Amino acid sequence: MINKWILSLFATIALHSQAWDFTSGGFYYDIVGDSEVAVAQAQEGTQSVYEGVQLIPEQVYFDGENYTVAAIADRAFFQSRVTQVQIPNTVTTIGQEAFAGCDLLTSITLPLYLDEVSPRLLAGTAISSVAIPEGVTLVGEGAFHECAQLHTVFLPASLLTVGEDAFEDCFNLFEIYCAAPQPPEVLGDRNFLAVGGIDLIVPDGKASKAYQSSDVWGNSDTFSLWTNDDINLDRPSLKQETLDGGWTRVDLGSNMAFNIYDTYGYLMALTAADHYYFTTPQVETQCAIAATNLITESDDVLACNLAPAATSVDDLLAEKWHPTIIAEGGAIYISGDNNGTWTSVYDGSGRLYYQHPTLECFIDGLPMGRVYIIIVGDYVQKVRL
DSSP: OOOHHHHHHHHHHHHTTSOOSEEETTEEEEEEETTEEEEOOOEETTEESOEEEEEOOSEEEETTEEEEEEEEOTTTTTTOEEEEEEOOTTOOEEOTTTTTTOTTOOEEEOOTTOOOBOTTTTTTOOOOEEEOOTTOOEEOTTTTTTOTTOOEEEEOTTOOEEOTTTTTTOTTOOEEEEOOSSOOEEOSSOTTTTOOOEEEEESSHHHHHHHHTSTTTTOTTTEEEEEGGGOOOOOOOOEEEEETTTEEEEEOOSSSEEEEEOTTSOEEEEEOSSEEEEEOOSSOEEEEEEEEOSSOBOSOOEEEEEOOOOOOHHHHHSOOOOOEEEEETTEEEEESSOTTOEEEEEETTOOEEEEEEOOSSEEEOOOSSOEEEEEETTEEEEEEO
8 A cells, every 4th residue: 555645745746836926035825815825835856945943924025915824725834844833813724734744843833713623734743732722623634643742732612523533643642621511523433542541631520521421532541531620720931032033932831822912912822832932022012921721721821021122232322223225126125134124115105015024135026117115113215116
C-alpha cells in the first residue's frame, strides 16, 4: 500500500504548478474574493519556503488595495520548517493539511472565529497543547494524527463531533478539557487506541454522568473522569520582550490556555501557546490575560502593559530620526531604520492607498501622475509619482 504521506507529497508537488497571485512580507497570497486573500502554498522545488515563527497579518496591501487575510489554503504550510504560528481573527477557514508534517511546529494560536478544525490540520506536528475556540463544532478526520508531543487539549462547549483518527497515535496525550455539556460524537474506533490514563475534565456532575454513559468517553481504560471543581488554574508568567519587526512577545507559560482581552475588555485571542505576540503599540496600551480551561476562567486576571519600543538617552539627545523617502521609477522607496513602523500612503484628496507596518523598502503599484502624502510613524513627507 502506498504511504499516505507520499500521496500527500505528490499532491503538493502537483499543486506547485498553480502559482500564487502575489507576495508580501514573506507570505504568498491568492485572491479569493472581494478584497480578501488566502495564505497560499509556496515552494522551492519540493521544499516549503516558510520557516521559523510565522505571525500572519490581518491585512495586506497589493497593487493599490488593502486585502483582508480571510483564509489559509489547503497545505499552505505543508511540511514546512515553521516553529510557531499565530493566526489573526480575520481568518475563518483553514484548509486541509494546512500545517501537516511541520515536525518543528510546537505551538499555534487559532483564530476566534474558525468554522471547523479541518482534516489533518496539524497531523505530524510537534505541538504540545492546543485550544480550539468556541463555535467550532467539528474536529476533522486525522486533525491531530501522530502528534507525538501533544499532551493537553482544550475542547469548546460547541463541539459536536470528533472525526475518525483525529487523535490517533497521540501517545503522550495526558489531559483533555471538554467544555461540551454532552459528550461529542467520536467517529471510528482508532482515536484513542492503545492510549490510557487520560484525564478528562468536564463541566459538572451532570456532564460527568453523560460522559460516563458514552462508549468512548466513559471507557475507564482510556479516561479518568473529573469535574471542573477539582481544577486549579495557573497564573501566566507575563515576561515581555520587544522584538524587531514591531512585535512584543509575552511569555504565558505552559499546560494551560489563556484568554487575552484588549484595553476595552473585548476578547482578542484564545491560545494554549507558550507565547503570544502583540503588535508593539505607538502609545502605551494595556491588555488583560486570564488563565482558562474553556470551562471556567481564573479570577486572577493580570494586566499586561504594552509600551512603545524603548528610546535610549542617546536617541533622545540625537537629532530626531526620520526615514529617507524617494519617489522614482513608479515606486516609493523608504529607507532607514523603519522596519515594522506603521506606514500610510494617502493621495492629495485624502484617499488611503496603503497602510501596513513597513517590512519592505518600497511600495509600488500606485497610480502615476499624482501627489502622495507618506506617513512613517510620526514623520510626514509629500512626494509626486
